[in-house]
Amino acid sequence: MNEIFKRVSIRKFNEKPVEKEKIEKILKAAMAAPSAGNQQPWEFFVVTDKEKIQKLSACSPYAGCSAKAPIVIVPCYRTSGLRFPEYDTIDLSIATENILLEITSLGLGGVWLGVAPDKDRIDKIDKELGIGKDIHAFALVALGYPAEEKTQQDRFDESRIHYIGN
Numbered sequence: 001m002n003e004i005f006k007r008v009s010i011r012k013f014n015e016k017p018v019e020k021e022k023i024e025k026i027l028k029a030a031m032a033a034p035s036a037g038n039q040q041p042w043e044f045f046v047v048t049d050k051e052k053i054q055k056l057s058a059c060s061p062y063a064g065c066s067a068k069a070p071i072v073i074v075p076c077y078r079t080s081g082l083r084f085p086e087y088d089t090i091d092l093s094i095a096t097e098n099i100l101l102e103i104t105s106l107g108l109g110g111v112w113l114g115v116a117p118d119k120d121r122i123d124k125i126d127k128e129l130g131i132g133k134d135i136h137a138f139a140l141v142a143l144g145y146p147a148e149e150k151t152q153q154d155r156f157d158e159s160r161i162h163y164i165g166n
Contacts, residue, residue, distance in 0.1 A: 003101040003102075003104040004101065007100055007152065008109075008151070009111040009150075010146045010148060011065035011142070012065070012068075012146070012148040013109065013145060013146065013147050014144060014145040014146070014147045016145045017070055018070055018108065018144055018145070022108065023071065025102060026102045027044055027073075027099075029098045029101065030075065030098050030099045030102075031095070033091065034094060035091035036090065037087075039082050039083050039084060039088075041077045041079075041085075041091050042075060042091065043075075043076045044074070045073070045076065045129055046071065047071065047074060048070065048071055053066060056074070056125060056128055057072075057140075059121055060114070060118075060121045062114070063113045063142075065111065065142060066142035069143060070144040072140055072141065072142050074138075074139070074140055075092050075096050075139050076092075076131065076137050077091070077092050077116075077135070077136055077138050078134055079136065089117070089138060096139050103143050107145075108143055108144060108145060108146070109146030110142060110143035111143075113140040114139060115139045115140060
């Protein structure tokens with residue numbers, strides 16, 4: 001799983017459209033994530049409309065880089081019919097990480113832009129997508145063919161590892 005050690009946040013994209021087959025692979029990876037009690041609380045909005053992407057990019061002070069992305073995936077979570085509702089955003093975190101890893105494996109670039117748990121950001125994006133009763137925005141994932149190159153930092157820190165037992 002080399003993608004774990006190659007994944008970086010890409011915030012600049014080429015205008016080249018992303019093929020539908022790659023989008024489907026990304027979403028399959030997202031839905032392969034484990035979830036509490038197998039509740040799978042996710043819904044995914046794939047936004048390619050330039051005007052809608054512009055509006056979504058204004059929903060958070062940190063999402064401006066998504067304005068020029070060819071695609072923004074909005075992972076969302078359901079709030080009804082869940083066995084373990086307190087784990088919905090944890091489940092979405094795993095699914096979103098799977099999105100980023102698959103993006104990397106496909107030679108694309110992307111960035112996770114935080115939305116939840118900020119109620120103001122959630123409300124703005126929910127309104128923009130026309131959702132919000134039982135489905136809420138969790139994050140924005142801007143993606144496309146990278147227009148920048150980055151190398152992942154080595155974050156390994158042995159001092160943060162604590163063994164208990166033999």
